Amino acid sequence: MTIRTAGIIGAGTMGNGIAQVAAVAGLDVVLIDVSNAALEKGVATLTGSLARLVEKGKIDAAARDAALARIRTSTDYAQLADVDIAIEAATENLDLKLRILRQIESVVGADAIVASNTSSISITALAAVLDRPERFIGMHFFNPVPLLQLVEVIRALQTNDATLAAVRELSERLGKTPVTVRNAPGFVVNRILVPMINEAFFVLAEGTSTAEDIDAAMKLGANHPIGPLALADLIGLDVCLSVMEVFLKDFGDTKYRACPLLRELVTAGRLGRKTKHGVYRYA
Structure with a gap:
């Protein structure tokens, strides 16, 4: 048709x-x-x-x-x-x-x-x-x-x-x-991408590095056009959390447990660019 x-x-x-x-x-x-x-x-x-x-x-x-x-x-x-x-x-x-x-x-x-x-x-x-x-x-x-x-x-x-x-x-x-x-949870892109973003939140929460340096490291070391935390802000932290919750439920594997920091930011209403505040602040 x-x-x-x-x-x-x-x-x-x-x-x-x-x-x-x-x-x-x-x-x-x-x-x-x-x-x-x-x-x-x-x-x-x-x-x-x-x-x-x-x-x-x-x-x-x-x-x-x-x-x-x-x-x-x-x-x-x-x-x-x-x-x-x-x-x-x-x-x-x-x-x-x-x-x-x-x-x-x-x-x-x-x-x-x-x-x-x-x-x-x-x-x-x-x-x-x-x-x-x-x-x-x-x-x-x-x-x-x-x-x-x-x-x-x-x-x-x-x-x-x-x-x-x-x-x-x-x-x-x-x-x-x-x-x-x-058909499979997360399909292709999000199955790979969102757990990586979630891991970046764990790295940030553990104090391994700052948000700016985590993003810079992935841009310069992995040739990504945007860092994972900045990307999370662009996608929406609530969306990232929702995807992780779907993965945890559908796969039944604790490796898909959402980072508590991600969950806390969503609870606070800091959802990223759409609310002008996520990991970063936006004018």
Whole structure:
């Protein structure tokens, strides 16, 4: 199938980024969230992102205006009735995602693909609550969505070949490189990345080195473009903690125990860049 219209559920960091790349690629987009305030904030964010792309010469002003014109917003799930694909991009909370996915399936057409942008939750488990699980798949984008090229395309046990092929083709149309992944906790990137970030918090908590020096060491010694603690702030410390908790539950292995310092920072509301304070402070 050719995907021409996309519904994005969640106008936060990931959702507005997915909406942006879809609109730039020529898809008509319906962006859904629970409140007009959340939608306005999401549109403001992607509008600013598009403006920066124009400033850098990545797209021209006409392309920016055309992309914005392709995006409409709503708090009403009924607006998803005619989309070819609906992508859930809510926070990493299993109960919330299950509720949203059931709501999506109740309004989209029988041939529509339903996808989740989850970074750690089992795609097979999410598919199991749907009446048409063969049309469900994982599309794990990376933050910031307009800049990072990877999409992990995660096939549930129930996902059929046509859905996988359509989503891989869509990913390429969005300017991304799809990597097909079998369903497993954390998939590929987060399975490797988030435990490394968690270990950096242990190193910091033990006083082995400062946050600045830990990040500098990994940038200069491992050739990483950003240090693990700065990356945690970018991802969101709450997201990192949530992923570690999923790993601990699903693998049953104590090596995935979240660092107490990470947990304490999340409890304090120091979630990283989105709250202007995480490991580091932000203006």
